[in-house]
Amino acid sequence: MQLQPPFRKIIHVDMDAYYASVAQLDNPELRGKPIAVGGGGVRGVVSAASYEARKFGVKSAMSNVLAKQKCPHIIFVKSDFKRYKELTAQIREIFYDYTDLVEPLSLDEAYLDVTENKKGNPSANDIAREIRQRIFEETGLRASAGISINKFLAKVASDINKPNGQKTVHPEEVIDFLEKLPVNKFYGVGKVTAAKMYNLGIFVGNDLKQKSLEELTTLFGKSGQHYYNIVRGIHNSPVKPNRIRKSVGAERTFRENISSEIFMLERLNDIADEIENRMIKSNAKGKTITLKIKYSDFTQQTRSKTVHHFIFKKKDFFPIVKELLYQEKIKNSVRLLGISFSNLNTTKKEPVWVQLKFDF
Template sequence: MELQPPFRKIIHVDMDAFYASVEQLDNPELRGKAVAVGGSEIRGVVSAASYEARKFGVRSAMSGVLAKRKCPHLIFVRPRYTRYQEISTKIRAIFYDYTDLVEPLSLDEAYLDVTENKKGNPSANEIAREIRHRIWEELELRASAGISINKFLAKVASDINKPNGQKTIHPEEVISFLEELPVAKFYGVGRVTATKMHNLGIFKGLDLKQKSLEELTKLFGKSGSHYYNIVRGIHNSKVKPNRIRKSIAAERTFNENISSEVFMLERLEKIADELERRMKKSDTKGKTITLKIKYSDFTQQTRSKTTQTYIQLKKEFMPIVKELLYQEKLKNSVRLLGISFSNLNTEKKLPVWIQLKFDF
């Protein structure tokens, strides 16, 4: 089956080792060295790693202890999210010079629909190259990009020539590219699902394509129809420039495990201060308060309560946090606590976007 035009022109821009690169930018002594943002050699989790650290197997979400074991000369740096946000805002300003159809996924990546763009440039590949060049010239940071007919393919493509590269998957190449793509590299297919597919004899897109919609739905539930479509190049999710935030949170990993609820309350007071600051800064209120508890054995528990009205201030939600803490006996000593708001008032604000289609 051949894909039929008209095709959209979607770019996925992904900053290279963003947090670590910002730290190396601001501190020349860190340049060319193995850097981990977050964690420490005795506790915590790595938020990001420089490419120099990745060569030794250091990855985000890895414990600091394991990261140090893999890379003994690893330098740990405290994260500075305010600085990352500042740089991210400048990067997005560059995006908006080309299109208003920008959908941020996080501080360091975004989708852009450049089917019709402000530069009148018919080449999405050239636009991506120009954007990456500007990010380097103006901010001294490297970015990679993927370009194709939909968000799924652009996301997959952006990872192919990392770091500091880009990849375009043209419409006529989509089917053959997907058929040869290992299923573990399909965006959205995690390690567990990939292992399950391998056990079923599904290693590449072509193998996945042999399964009927009914078979895939039976094997993978609702995700089955998604896999059925994407391996055929079908992914109709549009770039949504007014992406609505679903939750706001603040959490802390402690240097030493805590077993006393009194000490936990002290930590939660400080976490609540930070959460209130974030809620005010984003002019957001919420109804559902969730307490996150990660134990010393790395098991995790969440406890939630929903209020009848939207709240924002610490004096309003802290009594609920205390109630949730004492709701049941703790299973073990605690290494991390977090508080989050969901069911936000922002969810009532519907995004407005216009999607235009032109020949690729």
């Protein structure tokens, strides 16, 4: 089966080891050395690793302790989100020189629809190469790119020639590409799902393709339809230039577990200050306040309350946070607390960046 035109031209641009690369850009002494962003505390977690560190098996979401074991000479550096956002704004301006159809996924990656672009260039491959070159010339950072007929394929392709490379999957290559692609390389298929697929004898796209829609739905629930479509090159989600902000939140992981509710309130008080600032900057108000609690055994609990009117000021929502904290007894020591607002009044569309804060 061959896919039928017309085809969109989608680019997925993914910055290479973004946070670590920014640290090396701003501090030449770190260049060529294994570094991890996220702090070096005992309770810290690696949020990004340089390619030099990745050679030793260090990767994001790994504990700092394990990272140090794998790479004894690793250098830990703190996150600098102000700097990341500054550079991201520069990179986005480059994107907008080519198309207004830009969908940010995070600070370091975005989709671009260049089917019709401002340069009148029919080659998405050439546009991607030009964008990557401009990013390097204007910021000193490297990026990789994937180019294909839909977002799914572009996302998968951008990972193939990393770092500092790009991969184009042309329309006539899509089916063959997907049939040979290992299922763990399918964007959205995590370790657990991949292991389940392996147990079912599904190792590459062609194996997945042999399963009927009914079988896949039985095996994977709602995701079955998604897997059935993507292995056939079907993914019709358009590039959405903006996202509706659905929530505003902040959370903090602690160096040491907290057992006292008094101390928890002190930490929540600081988080509430940040929430109020974010609500003001977003021009947002909300009705639902949620308290997030992650215990030392990594179990998680959320407690929510919805009020009848929109609020955003700390003096109005912090008493609710306090009420939620004391709603029931804390069952264990706590390693993370968070507050979020949902059920917002905002209709303005804007990119949403998720940021996890750590104590250092």
